[in-house]
Amino acid sequence: MPMNIELMFPVAVAVADFDPPVRDVTHAKVMKYIATEAAKRDVTASPVESVETSFFSGKSVLEDAGLTELKANIIAAGETFLQWFGVPPTPLEIERSWINIFRPGMQEMQHAHEGSVLSGSYYVEAPEHCGDLIFQDPIGERRCHRAFTNTGVKTPQTVTEMSYPPQPGRFIMFESWMQHAVLGNKSGKIRISIAVNLRKKQ
Ligand SMILES: [Fe+2]
Numbered sequence: 001m002p003m004n005i006e007l008m009f010p011v012a013v014a015v016a017d018f019d020p021p022v023r024d025v026t027h028a029k030v031m032k033y034i035a036t037e038a039a040k041r042d043v044t045a046s047p048v049e050s051v052e053t054s055f056f057s058g059k060s061v062l063e064d065a066g067l068t069e070l071k072a073n074i075i076a077a078g079e080t081f082l083q084w085f086g087v088p089p090t091p092l093e094i095e096r097s098w099i100n101i102f103r104p105g106m107q108e109m110q111h112a113h114e115g116s117v118l119s120g121s122y123y124v125e126a127p128e129h130c131g132d133l134i135f136q137d138p139i140g141e142r143r144c145h146r147a148f149t150n151t152g153v154k155t156p157q158t159v160t161e162m163s164y165p166p167q168p169g170r171f172i173m174f175e176s177w178m179q180h181a182v183l184g185n186k187s188g189k190i191r192i193s194i195a196v197n198l199r200k201k202q
Helices: 020-034 037-042 068-084 140-149
Strands: 013-017 092-102 108-111 118-125 133-136 161-164 170-175 180-182 191-200
Touching: 013 068, 013 161, 020 037, 020 068, 020 092, 020 118, 020 191, 068 092, 068 118, 068 170, 068 191
Parallel strands: none
Antiparallel strands: 013 170, 092 191, 108 180, 118 170, 118 191, 133 161, 133 180
């Protein structure tokens, strides 16, 4: 019996490990930035979350911390990711960038980054068990057939959520509309990430 199964409306998450020199220089610059008066002013406790972030400062941490290597790698990764969509080569730019500091016990509830094309998180400090990045199946209607697919066998077609443990030097990127959350930091150490929104170059 000939049968063709087609993949429709796929959802992709891109995982890029930047080269060790980029990882190391970024780490050094971020640690230096955190100690500055500017960071003490701009990185503040979120009004609704436990995370400490520069998101509400409206400033660009890629610029303020001089993260030129990281910025170039993020834009290149975004442009490469867009090729997966089959669209013509499209130059991207950073729409917004901010730093997130998760001290032990901190977490971030589910949210999306509306208004951008791609979003991502780069990990500067990511000790073991510091909080996975979690994506829930965005197709809510699929819940009606979980009774059939909940077999204990996890495939991309049956899981209800995907979990990505962070790792230093790793950049995880997704379409900005995708709901995501950060699990609690149970490492006992600090977790530092740089978050970005990417848009079409204007
Ligand atoms: Fe986010």
